[in-house]
Amino acid sequence: MKAVVFEKFGETPVIRTVPDPVPSPDGVVIKVAATGLCRSDWHGWMGHDPDIRLPHVPGHELAGTVVAAGRQVRNWKAGSRVTVPFVAACGHCFECASGNHQVCEHQFQPGFSAWGSYAEYVAIDHADTNLVSIPEEMDFATAASLGCRFVTSFRAVVDQGRVTPGEWVAVHGCGGVGLSAIMIANAMGANVVAIDLTNEKLELAKKLGAVATINAAETPNVVKAVKQITNGGAHMSMDALGHPTTSYNSISNLRRRGRHVQVGLMLGDHAKAAIPMAKVIAHELEIRGSHGMQAFRYGAMMEMIKTGKLRPDLLIGKTYSLDEAPAALMAMGNFEGTGIGVVTRF
Numbered sequence: 001m002k003a004v005v006f007e008k009f010g011e012t013p014v015i016r017t018v019p020d021p022v023p024s025p026d027g028v029v030i031k032v033a034a035t036g037l038c039r040s041d042w043h044g045w046m047g048h049d050p051d052i053r054l055p056h057v058p059g060h061e062l063a064g065t066v067v068a069a070g071r072q073v074r075n076w077k078a079g080s081r082v083t084v085p086f087v088a089a090c091g092h093c094f095e096c097a098s099g100n101h102q103v104c105e106h107q108f109q110p111g112f113s114a115w116g117s118y119a120e121y122v123a124i125d126h127a128d129t130n131l132v133s134i135p136e137e138m139d140f141a142t143a144a145s146l147g148c149r150f151v152t153s154f155r156a157v158v159d160q161g162r163v164t165p166g167e168w169v170a171v172h173g174c175g176g177v178g179l180s181a182i183m184i185a186n187a188m189g190a191n192v193v194a195i196d197l198t199n200e201k202l203e204l205a206k207k208l209g210a211v212a213t214i215n216a217a218e219t220p221n222v223v224k225a226v227k228q229i230t231n232g233g234a235h236m237s238m239d240a241l242g243h244p245t246t247s248y249n250s251i252s253n254l255r256r257r258g259r260h261v262q263v264g265l266m267l268g269d270h271a272k273a274a275i276p277m278a279k280v281i282a283h284e285l286e287i288r289g290s291h292g293m294q295a296f297r298y299g300a301m302m303e304m305i306k307t308g309k310l311r312p313d314l315l316i317g318k319t320y321s322l323d324e325a326p327a328a329l330m331a332m333g334n335f336e337g338t339g340i341g342v343v344t345r346f
């Protein structure tokens, strides 16, 4: 099969013919129809992820059709249209048994702990625990765009952030995660303040439901601005970018007993970012992470997509061919373009 491969971290990935994958006994092989371009792939390519062994094929936001299934797989067969959350769980550990597949102790992550979907085919283990059926009316590009940023935002806003109608929500960073979160929080009935460095992204944030925007490049004190707009601070705030400044601002712009959810990755030099801990204590703030979402939680999200309350299709930016994927991957470090890029031609 054709795949995007890199031999060394930071070195230009190449398109190469590699052996076709075979399914593990409880896994499947999927013919990839769409795969999202994500900043996590860029982090992986840069060498920030200790799970990656070289040579490597990136790609973890995928949708396609099952072409082969292992003998233990019960629920899926050749021809099934499927997607998968980026954390594929083992289904057997303590966390899985307690319903928290997103933090499985033995997680399988295509594009990180195994070869991913910047390829014609990808193998996914533990298929019965992890595959999600794609509704007939949903196209592959939209389905692929859900697997990482959209589901993580859904869990961050709904399950971790516990947003309720009428609350103020601040979203720092309007990339794929941030825009998803804005749409989801708005659908939940919250009032959303969007923060970013570019007016282009803030315009899109408004279209997707933000009631107020702050351009952090033109605003000397973002925390003060959020507090003014929200009459004292956000009930829930999210760092959707993953940077010490946005993380610090997101915690600092909370009202008393507010909830911060960290979604943007903090890797490399940012892994131990500062936290205003005195304020966390005095104001009883909550700090939570959000790391993907369990396959079984897709149902609620799919219903909101079906009824048109959530429109992930509006978040899709440019589409690419697999041949264009290496250049697009390397450019992910620059935060250029709006929306989620998806490879749809193989």
Ligand SMILES: [Zn+2]
Pocket (backbone or CB within 6 Å): 038, 039, 040, 041, 060, 061, 086, 148, 149
């Ligand atoms: Zn991703």
Ligand SMILES: [Zn+2]
Pocket (backbone or CB within 6 Å): 089, 090, 091, 092, 093, 094, 095, 096, 101, 104, 105, 106, 107
């Ligand atoms: Zn597990």
